[in-house]
Amino acid sequence: MSNEHGTHGHTPPADAAAIAQAFTTARLAGQALEAFPGDIPADLVAAYQVQDLAIARWNQPVVGWKVGYIAAERRDASGDERLLGPIFKPQLKNATGGTTDVPVFVGGFAAIEAEYVLELLEDAPGDQLHWSPEQAEALPARLYLGVEVASSPLATINELGPRVVVSDFGNNNGLVLGPEIGNWTSLDESALRAETLIEGEVVGVGGASRLPGGLRAAYAFALSRSALRGRPLRRGDLIATGNATGIHDIQAGQTALVRFAGFGEIACRAVPAG
Numbered sequence: 407m408s409n410e411h412g413t414h415g416h417t418p419p420a421d422a423a424a425i426a427q428a429f430t431t432a433r434l435a436g437q438a439l440e441a442f443p444g445d446i447p448a449d450l451v452a453a454y455q456v457q458d459l460a461i462a463r464w465n466q467p468v469v470g471w472k473v474g475y476i477a478a479e480r481r482d483a484s485g486d487e488r489l490l491g492p493i494f495k496p497q498l499k500n501a502t503g504g505t506t507d508v509p510v511f512v513g514g515f516a517a518i519e520a521e522y523v524l525e526l527l528e529d530a531p532g533d534q535l536h537w538s539p540e541q542a543e544a545l546p547a548r549l550y551l552g553v554e555v556a557s558s559p560l561a562t563i564n565e566l567g568p569r570v571v572v573s574d575f576g577n578n579n580g581l582v583l584g585p586e587i588g589n590w591t592s593l594d595e596s597a598l599r600a601e602t603l604i605e606g607e608v609v610g611v612g613g614a615s616r617l618p619g620g621l622r623a624a625y626a627f628a629l630s631r632s633a634l635r636g637r638p639l640r641r642g643d644l645i646a647t648g649n650a651t652g653i654h655d656i657q658a659g660q661t662a663l664v665r666f667a668g669f670g671e672i673a674c675r676a677v678p679a680g
Contacts, residue, residue, distance in 0.1 A: 418455040419447055426460035429574045432559035436680015438513030439559045446569055449482045450489070453572035454635060457491070460575065466494040470523075470644025471632065472554055472578045473624045475617070476568045487618065488627045489568050491576010493644060497555075501584040501672045508580055509679035510557040510658055515564065515577065518662040518674060519649035520600045522614050522621055523552035523583060530629050530639045537629040539622035543591055547625070547645075551584030551666045553674055554646050556653060564653070579679065581646055585670045595620050599667040602651045605660050610651035613667075617648045624648050 419425075421444040428443030447453040461468065470493040476486060499506050510516035527546040534541075557579035563570055564577065571577045587598070598614035614621050624647035632639050639645075656662055656676045665671045 418459065419445065419452045421445060422447075422452070422456045423459055425456050425573060426463055429559065430460050430463045433511075433679070436511060436678060437559060438511055438561065442560060442566060442570055446566065447573060450484050450486060450569060450572060453569040456573040457575065458635075460573075461492055464494060466496055468492045469495045469498050469642070470581065470646065471628055472576050472581070472646040473628055473648050474571065474576060475648055480567050486627075486631065488624065488631075488648070489572050489576060490628060490631055491572065491578040493578060493581050493646065497580035498644070499580065499582045501582050505661065505673040505675050506582050507677045508553075508555040508582065508674045510555065510579065510656065510676045511559045512658050512678050513561065514559040515557060515561050516656050516658070516676060517556040517653045518602065518604070518656050518664070519554040519556050519653055520602050520610070520612070520651045520664040520666070521552035521554050521581070521646040521648070522587075522598060522650060523550045523581070524548070524621070524625055524645040524647060525550065526639055526641050526643045529641050530633065532638045535630065535633045537626040539619065539626045542626040542629055543622050545629070549587045549590035549621070551587065551670055551672060552646055553582040553584070553662070553664050553672045554578060554649070555580035555582070557679065581644065582672055582674060583644070584666070584672045587669055590621070597668075600650050601665050602654050603663045603665070604654055604656055609654045612651040614650060616650055621647050
């Protein structure tokens with residue numbers, strides 16, 4: 407990851423504004439899209455330019471970022487192993503111990519992901535563009551249980567790849583935040599285990615050690631890519647570090663339960679977006 411692969415000084419794709427408008431319009435209406443609304447951006451730099459335009463159109467505070475892993479064969483010249491998508495304030499919900507309704511796009515893509523979520527306790531230095539996992543760990547943060555609502559108006563978003571995922575808010579449509587895990591830096595990540603159930607059936611098991619490089623690698627990426635985009639992370643920002651048990655399809659009306667061994671659980675019910 408290098409500074410040349412930020413977004414500053416690059417001209418957005420010709421149809422970037424139209425792509426951003428198509429996705430945000432569909433999201434506001436809760437409607438599905440039959441196909442990607444334009445030419446797929448040539449690389450992740452161009453995709454983040456679409457995302458930036460969509461964030462501006464959405465006009466809601468960004469309270470955090472989801473991190474998604476990019477398989478080796480789907481990476482581009484940036485070398486990024488992960489990607490980012492915004493989490494907006496109205497789409498952040500706190501788990502209450504009951505079942506939380508989460509909005510998904512009927513006819514689009516909809517999934518639930520178990521997450522470990524970091525909250526920054528200090529601003530990241532504005533002049534630091536590159537972070538190692540060790541440097542990230544030294545920047546104080548709390549760790550929480552969480553569930554990401556991975557949903558997009560475009561059903562084929564993951565099949566079409568990272569440039570499409572980045573273009574549409576990282577395929578994110580919300581985050582449910584659960585209890586805090588205390589003293590996380592002193593824990594062996596193998597102790598952070600989770601399982602996900604859909605309609606009472608176990609669909610995935612794993613935990614923090616399932617994340618390539620672990621929590622600290624995801625933290626370092628979020629800090630680095632955000633700084634390179636000119637959006638250095640600030641105190642209070644959240645980072646959903648990546649799916650800990652897999653990406654689990656869900657339909658409106660279905661329920662999901664994520665059990666975090668020894669730390670709690672989060673229950674969700676998928677409802678139509680819009």
